[in-house]
Amino acid sequence: MDLERGPVPADAMAGALAAVRQPADAVCDRWTLEIVLRLLAGETRFSDLARDTGIAARLVASRLAALQRLGAVDRRPYSQAPLRHLYVLTPMGLELRPVLGQMIRWERSWSTPAPAASAALAGWRPDEPPTASRCAFCSAPVSARAVTLRIEPALLRPPRPKQTARRRTSAPPPLSGAAGPGHPLAQSLAIFGDKWGLEILICAFFGVRRFNDIRDATGISANILSDRLGRLTAASILSTARAGSDSQGYWLTDKGRDLYPVTVAMQTWADQWLPDRIRSPVRLIHRPCGREIVLQA
Numbered sequence: 001m002d003l004e005r006g007p008v009p010a011d012a013m014a015g016a017l018a019a020v021r022q023p024a025d026a027v028c029d030r031w032t033l034e035i036v037l038r039l040l041a042g043e044t045r046f047s048d049l050a051r052d053t054g055i056a057a058r059l060v061a062s063r064l065a066a067l068q069r070l071g072a073v074d075r076r077p078y079s080q081a082p083l084r085h086l087y088v089l090t091p092m093g094l095e096l097r098p099v100l101g102q103m104i105r106w107e108r109s110w111s112t113p114a115p116a117a118s119a120a121l122a123g124w125r126p127d128e129p130p131t132a133s134r135c136a137f138c139s140a141p142v143s144a145r146a147v148t149l150r151i152e153p154a155l156l157r158p159p160r161p162k163q164t165a166r167r168r169t170s171a172p173p174p175l176s177g178a179a180g181p182g183h184p185l186a187q188s189l190a191i192f193g194d195k196w197g198l199e200i201l202i203c204a205f206f207g208v209r210r211f212n213d214i215r216d217a218t219g220i221s222a223n224i225l226s227d228r229l230g231r232l233t234a235a236s237i238l239s240t241a242r243a244g245s246d247s248q249g250y251w252l253t254d255k256g257r258d259l260y261p262v263t264v265a266m267q268t269w270a271d272q273w274l275p276d277r278i279r280s281p282v283r284l285i286h287r288p289c290g291r292e293i294v295l296q297a
């Protein structure tokens with residue numbers, strides 16, 4: 001089965017989304033990604049992190065504490081009176097560099113003007129070669145078109161029970177804060193800045209296209225799903241129109257399809273580092289070489 005040809009069967013989709021939810025819960029948060037970006041750039045002090053990200057101190061503290069619990073950040077005292085700490089990424093945290101690197105690669109490909117200046121401030125130089133989105137085994141590009149799916153029956157999960165329609169009771173939670181133009185992750189934060197964007201993208205890649213099908217597969221409430229699909233469509237990542245097709249649904253654009261290496265990097269990181277890792281029954285095979293996909297470092 002090929003990417004976007006789906007839909008992937010419901011029990012395979014349930015397993016794939018359970019696997020995706022783990023990295024989404026761990027790092028898909030606007031403030032977490034901003035802080036990790038600064039830590040990757042070499043910042044270590046709380047005051048520098050708060051100043052350079054512009055994030056409120058209580059949010060910096062809560063995200064650093066969550067990253068410590070996760071095992072991605074280590075806190076080391078550097079002064080006893082007053083007691084002060086440095087924050088450094090552990091090997092698990094450092095391995096988020098390819099994830100952020102893929103986001104920056106995508107931003108540079110699809111932003112006008114390119115976010116070069118502030119990406120440099122965050123540690124990625126404008127002249128630095130883009131993060132590779134090539135196969136670690138055969139070096140051919142790992143675009144969404146070069147991927148085929150293999151389903152492992154042993155890893156299937158029962159699909160979620162269908163939701164009954166519920167009345168809308170509240171507005172969807174906003175994506176917190178707005179990253180201004182020129183921010184190195186301006187567009188990425190609008191997708192990966194909360195835990196839902198990654199699940200919706202995986203649905204699109206696996207051919208689950210219709211609103212009710214996405215809602216049933218993910219369990220995302222209708223008002224949040226409607227809001228996020230609207231944002232992804234406005235950002236030209238999804239489109240409701242597709243040439244030569246009269247079926248309804250949300251289709252990836254070329255810009256959306258180019259987010260594929262971000263989702264691969266995220267899952268590779270999760271497979272390697274997250275405890276109690278749920279393995280996706282939908283394995284991603286690189287068509288040119290037939291190996292399971294691993295991106296070049």
Ligand SMILES: [Zn+2]
Binds near residue numbers: 136140290291
């Ligand atoms: Zn390959």
